[in-house]
Amino acid sequence: xxxxxxxxxxxxxxxxxxxxARRASEMGLRLWLVxxxxxxxxxxxTYWQVRVPLDGALRHAGVAGAxxxxxxxxxxxxxxxxxxxxxxxxxxxxxxxxxxxxxxxVEPAIVDRHLAREARLxxxxxxxxxxxxxxxxxxxxxxxxxxxxxxxxxxxxxxVTRLACALALRVAARGSGPASRLxxxxxxxxxxxxxxxxxxxxxxxxxxxxPHRALARLDRAxxxxxxxxxxxxxxxxxxxxxxxxxxxxxxxxLQARALAFAAFALACAELGAWAAWRAAxxxxxxxxxxxxxxxxxxxxxxxxxxxxxxxxxxxxALLAGPLPVVARIGLPISWALPALLLALLGLHLGLSLxxxxxxxxxxxxxxxxxxxxGSITIPLLGWxxxxxxxxxxxxxxxxxNTPEPA
Amino acid sequence: MLEVxxxxxxxxxxxxxxxxxxxxxAGEVVGLLGANGAGKSTLLRTAAGLQPPDSGEALxxxxxxxxxxxxxxxxxxxxxxxxSFHEELSAREYLAFVAAVRGLAPAxxxxxxxxxxxxxxxxxxxxxxxxxxxxxxxKKLSFLAxxxxxxxxxxxxxALEGFDAPSALAAKSEIRRLAGHGAAVLFSSxxxxxxxxxxxxxxxxxEGRVARTLAREDWGAGDDLHSPLERVFLxxxxxxxxxxxx
Numbered sequence: 263x264x265x266x267x268x269x270x271x272x273x274x275x276x277x278x279x280x281x282x283a284r285r286a287s288e289m290g291l292r293l294w295l296v297x298x299x300x301x302x303x304x305x306x307x308t309y310w311q312v313r314v315p316l317d318g319a320l321r322h323a324g325v326a327g328a329x330x331x332x333x334x335x336x337x338x339x340x341x342x343x344x345x346x347x348x349x350x351x352x353x354x355x356x357x358x359x360x361x362x363x364x365x366x367x368v369e370p371a372i373v374d375r376h377l378a379r380e381a382r383l384x385x386x387x388x389x390x391x392x393x394x395x396x397x398x399x400x401x402x403x404x405x406x407x408x409x410x411x412x413x414x415x416x417x418x419x420x421x422v423t424r425l426a427c428a429l430a431l432r433v434a435a436r437g438s439g440p441a442s443r444l445x446x447x448x449x450x451x452x453x454x455x456x457x458x459x460x461x462x463x464x465x466x467x468x469x470x471x472x473p474h475r476a477l478a479r480l481d482r483a484x485x486x487x488x489x490x491x492x493x494x495x496x497x498x499x500x501x502x503x504x505x506x507x508x509x510x511x512x513x514x515x516l517q518a519r520a521l522a523f524a525a526f527a528l529a530c531a532e533l534g535a536w537a538a539w540r541a542a543x544x545x546x547x548x549x550x551x552x553x554x555x556x557x558x559x560x561x562x563x564x565x566x567x568x569x570x571x572x573x574x575x576x577x578x579a580l581l582a583g584p585l586p587v588v589a590r591i592g593l594p595i596s597w598a599l600p601a602l603l604l605a606l607l608g609l610h611l612g613l614s615l616x617x618x619x620x621x622x623x624x625x626x627x628x629x630x631x632x633x634x635x636g637s638i639t640i641p642l643l644g645w646x647x648x649x650x651x652x653x654x655x656x657x658x659x660x661x662x663n664t665p666e667p668a
Numbered sequence: 669m670l671e672v673x674x675x676x677x678x679x680x681x682x683x684x685x686x687x688x689x690x691x692x693x694a695g696e697v698v699g700l701l702g703a704n705g706a707g708k709s710t711l712l713r714t715a716a717g718l719q720p721p722d723s724g725e726a727l728x729x730x731x732x733x734x735x736x737x738x739x740x741x742x743x744x745x746x747x748x749x750x751x752s753f754h755e756e757l758s759a760r761e762y763l764a765f766v767a768a769v770r771g772l773a774p775a776x777x778x779x780x781x782x783x784x785x786x787x788x789x790x791x792x793x794x795x796x797x798x799x800x801x802x803x804x805x806x807k808k809l810s811f812l813a814x815x816x817x818x819x820x821x822x823x824x825x826x827a828l829e830g831f832d833a834p835s836a837l838a839a840k841s842e843i844r845r846l847a848g849h850g851a852a853v854l855f856s857s858x859x860x861x862x863x864x865x866x867x868x869x870x871x872x873x874x875e876g877r878v879a880r881t882l883a884r885e886d887w888g889a890g891d892d893l894h895s896p897l898e899r900v901f902l903x904x905x906x907x908x909x910x911x912x913x914x
Contacts, residue, residue, distance in 0.1 A: 462795050466761040468774035468781075476768035480754065480761070487756035487797075545752030547810070548762070550718045552769045553741040663737070664720045 266372045274376045281380075300628060303635045305394035313398040320402050329407045332399050336411060339392045340418045343385035344426035351381035351430035355450045364451050374447035378427040385423045473554050477562035481540050491543075494536040501529035502574050506581060515584035522578065523597065530571065530601045531630055534608025535623055537563050541612025542622035546665060556662045559613055567605045571598065600645065603652055604630075610655035613662045669694045669852030670715070670821045675724035677710055677876075684710040686876040687724065692821075692852040697843060699863035700856040701901055702873035708856045709749055711873070712825040715854070716746035729820045742770070745819030747827035749856075751810035755799035759790065759809050762798065763816060770817045777816065784812050787838035788831075804830040808839075815842055822846060822853045828862060840866055864897035872904050880904050 289297070312335055320328040354377045363373045396412055435450035444452060471479075485491040505525035512518035541563055575594035582590045608626050615622040629651040637644030670692040677685040684707045692698045702708045713719050715726040717733045717740070725732045729743035753762055760781070767777035785791040788808045793801070798809065807830045814822060822843065828836050843866065847853050857863050863870060870882045887896045894902065 461797065461800075463758040463761065463797060465795050466758060466764040468764045468767050468772075468778040470771070470774050471768050473769045476765050479768075480757065480765045483761060484754050484756050545754065546718050547746070547748035547751050548753045548813070551716045551741060551744055551746035551814075552766060553738045554769055555738055664734075665718065 266369050270368055270372050274372055278376065278379060296628070300632065301390050303632065305390050307635050307638060308391040308394040309398050312395040313402075316398055316402055325404060325407075328399070328403055329411075332395060332403065332407075332411060335395045336392055336415045337418070339388040339395070340415065340422050343388040343419050344422040346387065347382045347385040347423040348426035348430035350384050351378060351427040352434045354381050355431060355434040358451065370445070370448040370451055373451060374431065378424070378431075381427050381430075382423045385419065388419070472558075473552075474558040474561040474565070477554065477558055478566055481562060481566075484543075485536065485540065491536055491539055494532050494539065498529045498532035498536065501525050501532060505529060505574070506577060509578075509581040509583075515582070519582065519585065519589075519593070522582075526574070526578070526597060527600060527604070529574075530604040533567060533570070534604040534606075534630075535626055536608070537567060537605055538608035538612035538622040538626045539619045541609050542615045542617065543612075543619040544616065546617050550665065556613065556659065559662060560609070560659075563609050563612075564606070567609070568602070571601045571605065575601070603645070603648055607648060607652045607655055610652065610659055614655055614658035616662050616665045669696075669729060669850075670823075670854060671727040672711070672715060673725050673727070675711065675714060675726060676722045677707075677714055677719070678722055683876050685714070685721070685724075688873070688876065688878055689724075690871050690878060690881065692854050694820075694850045694852055695847050696869065697847045697853040697855055697867045699867035699870040699897075700854055700873065701858075701860065701863060701870055701897075703905060706873040707876040708873055709825055710876075712746070712749075712823050712854070712856055716744065716823050717741060718746075743820040745814035745817065745822045747807070747811040747814040747822075747824045749825040749827075749829075751806050753798040753806065753809070756797055758795045758797055759785075759801075760794040762809070763794075763813060766813045766816060772817055781812065781816055784815065784842070787842070788812060788835045790835075804832065804835075807831065808835060811839055815846065818846060818849065818851070820851055822851055824853065824855045824857075826857055827855075828857065829859065836862075860898040860901060861895045864895060870897065872901060874905060 312332070316328050316331055319331045323330075358373070358377055359380070363370070392412075392415055396408070396415075399408055399411070431446050431450060435446045435453065469476075485495055502525075505522045505528075508518040508521040508525075512521060541559065544559075572594075575597055578597070579590055579594045582593055585593070607629065608622075611626050611629075612619070612622045615625070629648060633644035633647045633651075635644070636647045672691070673689050675685050675688045676683075688707070688711060690698075700708050700711070710719070714721050715728070715733060717737055720734055725734065727733070728740035731740035731743070733740040733744070757765075763781045764778075767774065767781070782791065782794075785794055788811070790805060790808050790812065793805065798806065801809065807827065811824070811827050814824075814827075824843070828839055831839060840862075843853055843855070855863065855867055864884075864887060868884055870887075872879045872882065882897075882900060887900045
């Protein structure tokens with residue numbers, strides 16, 4: 263075990279405190295209010311989703327059954343927290359924030375500890391639904407269980423997130439050559455930020471084409487190669503294909519339609535995320551000095567999205583044989599509206615937040631989550647929320663013309 | 669050809685540009701000198717359409733870059749100080765995209781891109797993803813994309829810093845050639861030796877204002893320690909600082 267000098271431990275603790283304070287102050291009052299509202303929505307949603315089954319479990323299986331159910335919920339949240347921490351640790355392994363750590367006279371182990379602490383921060387998000395689930399047990403579970411469960415939850419979360427980070431580091435830190443013989447924490451720092459070896463790409467053809475087509479071609483190349491947009495497209499494509507399966511697998515046409523729509527909406531949501539990422543992700547110094555207009559940037563993404571969605575809707579209409587003719591004709595029309603709404607919401611958020619793909623995507627998902635909670639609370643309210651979001655994003659489109667440095 | 673009129677830009681309470689005005693005529697190569705934080709990059713980014721000014725305007729070939737961006741950017745080339753790219757694309761793919769957006773004839777654009785890439789010693793790496801490029805290679809690619817369409821106005825933001833000697837020579841030749849064909853070039857650099865060899869006139873920026881404009885005959889001879897322009901630059905900077913202290 264590496265012995266870390268106490269002054270380094272203090273320095274890294276101070277760094278962690280300063281980073282936390284800076285992040286808190288940079289959020290600003292408005293974002294804090296939005297975050298608090300979303301947290302309250304999530305907590306209220308979880309409370310009612312847990313409270314009713316807990317009451318049922320108490321009636322049918324007694325106190326032990328109810329405690330078991332709440333333990334399962336909290337256990338699920340602990341595992342979610344672990345997954346979040348591991349996912350973040352992998353991202354931080356590839357690109358550790360901060361200075362060139364290896365140039366400093368510090369042990370890689372303490373840098374790893376610092377990065378693991380950073381990675382565990384997003385896992386704290388599960389505390390909100392966990393607290394709501396715990397509150398749902400009040401009046402139903404005995405006091406001893408209500409006292410024991412949060413302590414166990416806190417300990418389990420701390421342990422699982424630590425284990426997840428350690429595991430993620432071992433998986434992600436794969437060095438080659440001399441780096442492979444180093445301890446995982448060291449190997450991760452050595453291999454991070456090292457550019458990939460120059461794989462060759464088939465020579466590009468110079469073409470004469472409209473700017474929006476050139477931009478669409480660039481989007482395609484970037485989306486098929488970059489990890490993040492490619493993952494979104496793969497997910498969307500999988501959900502699209504999955505949305506066709508119920509027409510073959512389900513004998514009941516109405517059930518098949520409901521399942522097919524659910525998968526189709528999921529695919530549209532992911533296409534919207536792709537649009538947000540790509541529309542916001544063009545690097546300023548490469549694209550801004552070029553004679554490209556907002557219309558070009560919009561058309562380059564909207565056209566392929568509309569074509570893809572139109573093609574899938576057509577296939578759905580063809581496969582929906584068990585439905586009456588009127589319903590088959592109405593299906594692509596009625597499904598096109600939510601599909602376009604989701605895709606355009608992502609695209610317009612991306613264009614209005616040019617140069618900030620992370621912010622565009624976070625805002626997009628925040629709207630989706632709000633819409634989801636809205637629809638669970640009052641049927642169809644979520645769509646009203648999403649229409650309002652799309653109108654607001656559309657009104658912000660002219661911001662594309664006056665970008666600020668990211 | 670390039671006209672900057674009363675350009676003002678602030679970041680919060682800090683003023684980066686305070687009413688900067690000057691022109692660069694056709695066929696002229698004008699240097700832009702200033703200490704760190706003097707406002708050079710802000711000026712060039714604003715004139716290139718990367719960030720809007722608080723007030724004032726930048727005319728590229730007669731078109732205001734913020735009022736008529738498409739017309740202005742047709743005539744503009746911008747080589748960035750810290751160029752950013754779509755990292756997954758190859759250099760050739762990026763150049764093909766730039767050529768298409770600028771409406772260049774494909775065959776001619778490809779030939780010119782290849783010729784420039786050979787001069788800048790970038791040709792063997794044209795089909796590799798940009799993410800594997802070194803800092804110098806990224807700057808070469810940015811410069812290549814900026815001059816691909818033979819712009820009427822070329823803005824270079826420390827564009828040659830990071831170039832190896834043969835490539836720097838080739839780039840300077842290209843800048844001179846473009847100026848010879850009537851392009852207006854604004855060339856920002858910290859390397860005064862490069863500026864004094866390349867530029868016919870120099871604009872000195874200090875704290876967001878034009879401290880002085882120097883013609884070639886103004887910077888005379890240097891001494892053992894300083895190049896001629898460096899000595900004048902330090903004198904002007906010293907005078908400006910002394911004026912502030914008073």
